[in-house]
Amino acid sequence: MKLSSTARAVVLTTALATSLSLAACGASNEGGNSADSTGSAEQLSGDLVGAGSSAQQAAMQAWQAGFNGEQPDVNVSYDPVGSGGGREQFLAEGGTDFAGSDSALDDEELTQATTRCGDAGVFELPNYISAIAVVYNLEGVDDLNLSPATVAGIFNGSITTWNDPAIAADNPDASLPSTAITPVHRADKSGTTKNFTDYLDQTAGDVWTAGVVEEWPTGGGEAANGTKGVIDAVKAGAGAIGYADESQAGDLGIAKIKVGDEFVAPSAEAAAAVVANSDRVEGRGEHDLAVKVNRTTESADEYPIVLVSYLIGCIQYDDQDKADLVKAFAGYVISEDGQEAAAKNAGSSPISDELRDQAQSAVDAITAGA
Template sequence: MKLGTKTRGATLSLALASSLALTACGAANEEPAPASGGGGETTGATEELSGTLNGAGSSAQQAAMQAWTAGYSSLQPGVTVNYDPVGSGGGREQFVSGGVDFAGTDAYLDEEELTGAQERCAGEGEIVELVNYIAPIAIVYNLEGVDTLNLSPATLAGIFAQQITNWNDPAIAADNPDATLPDLPITPVNRSDESGTTENFTEYLAAVAPEVWTFEPDGVFPVEGGEAGQGTSGVVNAVGGGNGTIGYADPSQAGDLGIANIGVGEEFVEPTPEAAAAVVENSERVEGRGEYDFALELNRETTESGNYPIVQVSYLVGCLTYPEQETADLAKDFMTYVVSEEGQQAAAESAGSAPISDTLRQQSQSAIDAISAG
């Protein structure tokens, strides 16, 4: 079961706010074509929709959401989809309070949030929670003269717990016997806002190095003393602005920063979409959730070759029953595009994410088809 609880109150990043209100439209069916239920095609629409659908959440999903809204705009020109990349915690909070129609989040709703979400949704009060984005969390670094960096789980945990404080520490040297490591202080960089990326990262550390990482998983980074950045872009900018810095971020936004290989079993694995998807395929559904809630307990402790366990699975969260028919129609149509083969390929090309499997697509489509107005 999930160990940590999420705290609320993510603040809006001014840097991200300038890129808000991503406008999108599209042309799928109000009732999706049969092929979209499993084959992932979005053609064959017979009815144009119009209106506005509002969402908020994960900044790690931002590049993918831009691709989805752009692709959807070629299908439904009468629909505007606004997405505020305020962060996963802020997105969940806005959805629970009724401020947005859907949320994008890198961590599934905890029990308190789930209760609040059920209260805000009409009808039976159930929610849909769908895997829509799979991506590794890259350990990004800026260290002059070091082009390749390997980090074992315990070493990585020691760095972010601030127990390993210099780049020539024996633990790092043992992971990198062929590297010339400088005598330079390590500057760890974490998210300053509540973040699903942080929760996934700390969940991994707690699972694989509990003797070193003694903190419970949380969306708020628990160790003080390092640098902090607002949102994914804030972490990337902070790491890029120094020498000896290290942080965690979606690899699609890493730019020219170095990306470490992480110890898994007997090998060091780079954070590829394929390696992230392999972990998801080996994970189980969270027990005790609703019929259309497909939250996953990720297999962080895998030692399988080619698996990269520092992975985040992002979700689309919406109501099973919306108060208004228009909102239900728009939510169904947009979500159908997002989980379709076309939508997943658009995200992969834009954000470097791993397309969801056919099994996940079929599960998601069964939930989307059940969305209605009450």
Template structure:
């Protein structure tokens, strides 16, 4: 049974509230007792996180699994967006962050992670793997086959009509209206935007020249909306709109099939997993930092390269041992087969492979 996207978790309303509730996250303010429980004891206390709105349903799923064995523990998560989550983690306002991109190597080198003991490393676990669906609203059209250059041209504002030759060329027999295209993008700093623009930059660099960015380039125009839900609501609000959203919220939309090699591939968990399998961990990362360099140019059969890999981010060392124990146990729940299956059922994500789970567990083991 799918769990409610609102129930099962006490989400905090704003980062400001998180800052008040968790400003002492590194000093035991959100972790309950400062005595770490034994490994086989149920945990109690509060664990506070913030970040990716795409990851919200998965967080709820993992929380439900976590509370089966830790009924006195509370996980509070504010889906304020990836950028806000990373900033709150750096400020020490939360115990962990959810982010649709890992911290960059220069950001890690700069340090200043307020949630952590000074000098400790961070752990970044690729726990949530999901396709990004390119969705649109066009009466009578359930799907469209588009190549990367055409997708890039649409979002760069270079292809402006639905019956443009570039769209018609790959959609023979589809009645395309003489209607303006209205692209919708995220207004907030977004990991989904970072992953989507990374796809455009890797596959159509001659058309999409803005690079991989978390904030939509102001000179490209288009409509904007906040968070995944905002883009979804905007696209369904009229005719001729197109946007990019986490596939967990794409069930009721028409969607683009993306050209990969010689075929057009629909968004699916299996397609995202195939792309992840073709990718590797970035060079220059520390032992517990499993940042993935996604190969979006792969032509592997069935691969869907428009995906996000969303991370759970924590400290290798906390001042409060109970916070460390809660974080470690929650992350273990998230990567477990049961946790991944729950997220797949409720959010449509792609379960991580056994090989990645082994690497993730080794990273989690560093938390203390």
């Protein structure tokens, strides 16, 4: 899988995000068929309901606006309840039409998906790639380097002050205060947490012993709901540190993470690069494009704390109208226009042409039951 990269973009204002709908009116999607959301597509109408990742929220706003410009009679709603909540709602009988999730379905959920979607199964399309930043609020410290073991020690509660010898060893030229560290973690079931703990587990498993989890496993620190909640909590607390989608970091400090022999800052380019050198999860269905991220890379061109977020839905829906709506929206999300809109609004890395072709095959397969 080879991904293209994009320059790091700042989050647009609400007004500019809304203007995407106007720009999208004349846009065209390069892959797909008459059911795709293109300027020449059949005009559809109806409601499409999704829920899930809060990290995807800014990108989803861009997709909603752009898609609405092409399909003005389709109402797409999205509740950023968190990845776990989104998957639970989608898998429930009579639940949402699609989910956004920062982690792919696990084996138990894949079994549940058979009940929800039938034998045709589910699609899981990488639609949003972004670095997870380790954000901090520490007056007088503008640059911060952290090795994997140091990050793990901070978040497991064994490193409690900013002048701890482990942090000092990573930052020999810094003047570090004795301020107490307040680690902030997600309170809700979160794909961002799963990606973050997967990184800790793979790179510092002797320090981080709590495994790969979606719900924070340890006591201490401060808990906050959603990406915004973590950012707000870190901003409000002197000495606080947390993990969140890089596009939402704002003016908080962002740590550089040790990769090989160098310290690497999160970026769209480095996030795309590590995913490009990662493999698909084995043993999945034809239209399941789940990725196993290579967290242990030693390349300074790659940033390993990255989330690959997915658009999840059924290959087969109960009626043709719903299938057409899902197909059109999914087609727009993975299109060059949709990925460019997300990059501009959320600072994400667009998927590669190769991955887009694979995803388009899944979109083309979406249909209604007999």
